Amino acid sequence: MDSLLFILMLIGALGVSSQWIAWRFRMPAIVVMSVMGLLAGPILGIISPQEDLGSMYSPLISIAVGIILFEGSLNLDFREIKGLGKPIFRITTLGAFLAWIIGSLAAHYIADLSWAVAFVIGGIFIVTGPTVILPLLRQAKLKPRPAAILKWEGIIVDPFGALVAVFAFEFVKFVTMDTVTFATILAFLAGSLLGAAIGAFFGYGIGWMFENGYVPEFLKSPVVLASVVMAFALSDTVMHETGLLAVTVMGMTIANMHISSIGDMRHFKENISILLISVIFIMLTASLNRETLLSIFDWHIILFILIMLFVTRPLSIFLSTINTDLQFKEKLLVGWIAPRGIVALTVSGYFAGVLLEAGFDDAEILTSLTFGLVFATVVAHGFSLGWVARRLGLSTESKPGVLIVGSSKFSVNLAKVLEDLNIPVLISDSSWSRLSHARRLGVPYEHGEILSEQTDYQIDLTPYEYMIGLTEYDSYNTLVSSTFMPAFGREHLFQLPLQVNQGDHLEDVSKHISGRLLFEEGANWSALNEKINKGFLFKKTTITQKYTYNQFLKDLDSESVLLFILRKSGNIDFFTPKSEIRPEAGDTVVSLQKPVQN
Known part of the structure; x- marks a missing residue:
């Protein structure tokens, strides 16, 4: 296609229509968007966003991922963590750490990725996809405790997946450089702290201006959106890849200021995020070539997905919940259910480009690897949650x-x-x-x-x-x-x-x-x-x-x-x-x- 305007229109139309079809027929949105993107891209060859958009492709992905992570971090109110029970606290801290380490080892030894790429993708895969898990919980009608565990794990761990990936990437990049010195390590720490400071500055500034009436109601949403982009761009200019850290800290800062307009802000950001997630997901899947798509069926990737499903997740849950009052059947259910969502794929698509630019050639399979895991977990967990819950006696079987x-x-x-x-x-x-x-x-x-x-x-x-x-x-x-x-x-x-x-x-x-x-x-x-x-x-x-x-x-x-x-x-x-x-x-x-x- 020669018309850039037509391509942008088609990408937006495919993304939004996929969300509508998913809502209308009660299907996981990610499944519908996968089919739409693959049909429009590698299968029918109608569009190839990475080629069609050229130099605009990477900046659009970067900014969209930043806004999506900011929206997710707006949900991280520390008061919520204080009220959580011991099992949820353990799963969202020790469990997430274990999932990162075990997943990274699997990525290195099973998927044959370098340590740098393995630890980055391992950090991304700790996110259990709140955009996917919350609709599934409504459909499955779980009993309160397992539902609460899965819900809060998704909400709390969501902002940290990309954050862990950022630190893993920067740390491993410095360690694997031939000229690692105390100065380079200090520069990495200083850049990370500066990125966090930029995010906190913008977050506190937005909150203070809103609470003191310096921004009228009709300008609040545009001001927030512009500020997120500014924080991301400034931090990324100071040090590459710290923009994600800045917007995550910015969202957490605003969430814990408890400003009166936080609800309106969340609703606006949710709407923007849904649109961006839809568009970015179509762009990523449509940009896959047939060779990359076929590589999903490589035995290394298939084995890695199976390890993530049947070893990494259950092991991290069982180990992190030792000496808690969580029952065995509850551990089984929570250890099985961990659908990765659209955020995981969009963030991994972003890091695939970043890692390739940094000289890590094996990052080329990151998108197909993530796509395979996301699709497998959404289908397996989405269609089995209700059945497994009923078999374990953890379903309420109640009416709406x-x-x-x-x-x-x-x-x-x-x-x-x-x-x-x-x-x-x-x-x-x-x-x-x-x-x-x-x-x-x-x-x-x-x-x-x-x-x-x-x-x-x-x-x-x-x-x-x-x-x-x-x-x-x-x-x-x-x-x-x-x-x-x-x-x-x-x-x-x-x-x-x-x-x-x-x-x-x-x-x-x-x-x-x-x-x-x-x-x-x-x-x-x-x-x-x-x-x-x-x-x-x-x-x-x-x-x-x-x-x-x-x-x-x-x-x-x-x-x-x-x-x-x-x-x-x-x-x-x-x-x-x-x-x-x-x-x-x-x-x-x-x-x-x-x-x-x-």
């Missing part, structure tokens, strides 16, 4: 859960009905007195402010696919929906209809920031709780071939309210004022009905 914000007589009774139907449910409220309803009925609850930044590690959101705002304040329900829209998606966020005659008068609130309205027009907080006070009861009605939905509607009192349908599959469909959902035979309809008069 519901997180209810706001404790009242209606919401607590609704939660009780959901619990009786074996649906995971949790009520969150900042008022201890309002939670008395939940305590009285024995419904699971969380005392705290759902909008607090502490929520991320106080409440495990994994079991819950739906969030509904059931407080008496329309504005608060809308704020909750707006805040959690990136996490749940608008199709799974609900709130009560607005109270037109009282409350906040938000009838003109934008539909783009509010959740989907529940039940029916007029079924607001006051109306629903008034019905509970009048003795209205929650009824569960199973629709059959003989007792059809039409017959059920005929028997329903006009004051009754249709709430939701529990499908045979276990999914929940909430009734909304504009919904046209209909139950089928075998489905259960839950409604709030007027008590039968004697």
